[in-house]
Amino acid sequence: MKNILITGAAGFIGFNLTNLLLQKGYKIFGIDNFDNYYSTKIKKKRVNILKKDKNFFFKNIDITNKVILNNFFKKRKIDLIIHFAAQAGVRYSLVNPKKYVDVNIHGFLNIIDQTRKNKIKNFIYASSSSVYGDSKKFPLKEDLHLNPKNIYGLSKKLNEQIAQIYSNQFNINCIGLRFFTIYGDWGRPDMFMLKLFKAYLGKKTFYLNNFGNHKRDFTYIHDVTAALYKIIKKIKKGHQILNICSNRPIKILDIIKHFKKNKNINVKLIKMHRADVKDTHGSNTKLKKLINNFKISNFYDCFQKTYEWYVKNNIKEL
Ligand SMILES: NC(=O)c1ccc[n+]([C@@H]2O[C@H](COP(=O)([O-])OP(=O)(O)OC[C@H]3O[C@@H](n4cnc5c(N)ncnc54)[C@H](O)[C@@H]3O)[C@@H](O)[C@H]2O)c1
Numbered sequence: 001m002k003n004i005l006i007t008g009a010a011g012f013i014g015f016n017l018t019n020l021l022l023q024k025g026y027k028i029f030g031i032d033n034f035d036n037y038y039s040t041k042i043k044k045k046r047v048n049i050l051k052k053d054k055n056f057f058f059k060n061i062d063i064t065n066k067v068i069l070n071n072f073f074k075k076r077k078i079d080l081i082i083h084f085a086a087q088a089g090v091r092y093s094l095v096n097p098k099k100y101v102d103v104n105i106h107g108f109l110n111i112i113d114q115t116r117k118n119k120i121k122n123f124i125y126a127s128s129s130s131v132y133g134d135s136k137k138f139p140l141k142e143d144l145h146l147n148p149k150n151i152y153g154l155s156k157k158l159n160e161q162i163a164q165i166y167s168n169q170f171n172i173n174c175i176g177l178r179f180f181t182i183y184g185d186w187g188r189p190d191m192f193m194l195k196l197f198k199a200y201l202g203k204k205t206f207y208l209n210n211f212g213n214h215k216r217d218f219t220y221i222h223d224v225t226a227a228l229y230k231i232i233k234k235i236k237k238g239h240q241i242l243n244i245c246s247n248r249p250i251k252i253l254d255i256i257k258h259f260k261k262n263k264n265i266n267v268k269l270i271k272m273h274r275a276d277v278k279d280t281h282g283s284n285t286k287l288k289k290l291i292n293n294f295k296i297s298n299f300y301d302c303f304q305k306t307y308e309w310y311v312k313n314n315i316k317e318l
Contacts, residue, residue, distance in 0.1 A: 001079040001122065001232070005029045007063060007111060008085035010043035012188045013126070013179070013224065015050065017082065020225045021232075022053045029076060032085060033062040035103075037092065038189045041318040046186055063107035073114045080232065083111050083125040086155075089190050090130055090275040093152040104155035112162060116170045122235050123172050124228075125163060128156045129180040129217070129245070129280045138249075139283035142178070142241045150275045160241060167239035175235060177228075180245035180282050184221030184302060185309035189318075192216070192252065193303070197310045200265045210272035212253030215279040217245045220302045223295055230291040245282030246296045258300060 004021060008014040009030025018028050030050065034040045050056045061068055063085050087093075087103040108125070115123050130153030131146045148154045156178075163174040183193050199206035224244055231242070256267055272278070288294045310316070 003027050003029070003076070003078050004080045004082060005031070005076075005078045006082045006084065007031050008083070009050065009058065010034055010047045011084055011088075012186055013182060013221065014084040015046035015186055016184070016221050017084075017225045017228055018050050018056065020229055022050070022055055024229060025055075027055045028057070029078065030056060030058045031061040031063070031072070032058075033060060035087070037087065037089070039318050042186070042189065042315070045318065063110055064102055066110050069110055069114060070117075073118045078118070078120055080122040080124065080235070081111060081115065081120055083108065083123065085111075086126060087152070088188070090150045090152045091273055092190075093150045094275050097151040100151045100155045104152070105158055108159050109162060112166050112172070115166065115172045121171070121173055123163065123166070124175045124177065124232070124235070125159060127160055127176040127178045127241070128153065129178055129243070129282060130277070131157045131160065131178060132277075132280075134277045138279070138281040139247055140243065140281060141283045142243055142286055149277060152275075164239050171237075173235050173237055174239040175231060176239070176241045177231075178241065178243045178245075178282070179224070180217040180219050180243065180280050182219050182221055182224055182244075184306050187221065187306065189315070193306060194310065194315070196256075196259065196265075197307055198316050200259070200263055201311070201316050205266045205268050207268050207270050208252065208256065209270055209276060210252075210278065211269040212256055213251065213278075214272070214276065215249035215251050215281065217247065217249045217280045217282050218299055219244060219246045220297045220299075223297055227287065227291055227294055234290050240290075242287050242290065243282040243284055244287065245280075245284050247282060247284045248296065248299065249279060249281040250299060255303070258303075
């Protein structure tokens, strides 16, 4: 399995995984449309880093455009598709639900259908912890009943069901990855950590939802990509679903207290956002069993590393 297509290669997880797989000697085709949900400058910077490797081949393609996708696949030999391109973020799904249907459902179908058309046997895709909704049975296990509370989570639940049907009907080997709050360098500016850094460095007030009382199962990007590298080699017949989480939820207010120890930032506590779930806390037993050893880095060390990366690369200005 040498030739891999990564959709959403200009995105946070897509970029970091592509980077690792190139180092491991894979040939990577990357596609992305530089969607402007957040800074396209960050996305272009990521792709420019990847383009330094001669085994990286990038195309600006919108996954909702079936005709262009058909042409793209016709000309290339691909062994595995890793599908990350999506409209991410739960809060924006209250503002623009249609985009989630267009990109995450129609776009998803366009990509997975290429497996059938081009006889590509292996398909890995991003699902999300959002499929669980406001469950209280922690840690969340993969076989729990799914009850998403926003259109984003619903789009991911539907992705899992579509993958199940493709796996059954066309013998596609699928793995769905339920990511839990991934953070780290080249992270997403619409997520908590980078928003906090931006507010602090810009001397702005940071607005903290749910009075900081929610917990998130923060998972470090380099732990995630190391696990994905192993998962790729574990693809087997059928459809597997895996939580990608550290199983170590952290209360957001504790992170703020830690940050405030040596930094002066004005934090305003506000009520819970309608699209958010209160807590996320996943079980990673299934993941650990599959790949034997899942390294989980210390949260506060990696939080500090992420801050240093943010400052060094002047991300606030992008
Ligand atoms: N980061 C997390 O904590 C997290 C958590 C749960 C699930 N996920 C899922 O993991 C995947 C990757 O997330 P991410 O954090 O890297 O997000 P991201 O937004 O950084 O990456 C997604 C990429 O998809 C691209 N894209 C969007 N619409 C497109 C279209 N129509 N055609 C082509 N490309 C398009 C974007 O330009 C972006 O570069 C997504 O499917 C996301 O829903 C991420």
